Amino acid sequence: DPNAPNLITVRDQPIVNASVTIDLVRAAQPGWLVLYLSKNDKPGHRMGYVVIQAGESKQVVVPLDPNAGVSITESFLAGRQLFAVLQSGSKAPGTPVVVNGQAVLEPFTVLASNP
Numbered sequence: 001d002p003n004a005p006n007l008i009t010v011r012d013q014p015i016v017n018a019s020v021t022i023d024l025v026r027a028a029q030p031g032w033l034v035l036y037l038s039k040n041d042k043p044g045h046r047m048g049y050v051v052i053q054a055g056e057s058k059q060v061v062v063p064l065d066p067n068a069g070v071s072i073t074e075s076f077l078a079g080r081q082l083f084a085v086l087q088s089g090s091k092a093p094g095t096p097v098v099v100n101g102q103a104v105l106e107p108f109t110v111l112a113s114n115p
Contacts, residue, residue, distance in 0.1 A: 031094075
């Protein structure tokens, strides 16, 4: 639903400056946009996060955490799926924002910068 109060729009993309860019985040309340490496088609290792204000944010750059516990290099991540997940929490990412029983998340694939 393009008019949903909680929404993530993201496209497949390469890693640029150890970060990814989320095209659009819309949040009904302040929270967090959190990246996870896909594991069995579900969010696995947390890869990085940023604070999100209530309302609409465009071109949100999310740095990848070098202490994520997995490699953040393009050679490791190219071809792998990440999840962008909207999460609540005041001081740190908490539980996923759930709408109609579904977590607000969007998968995307890391591309090689020179295919």
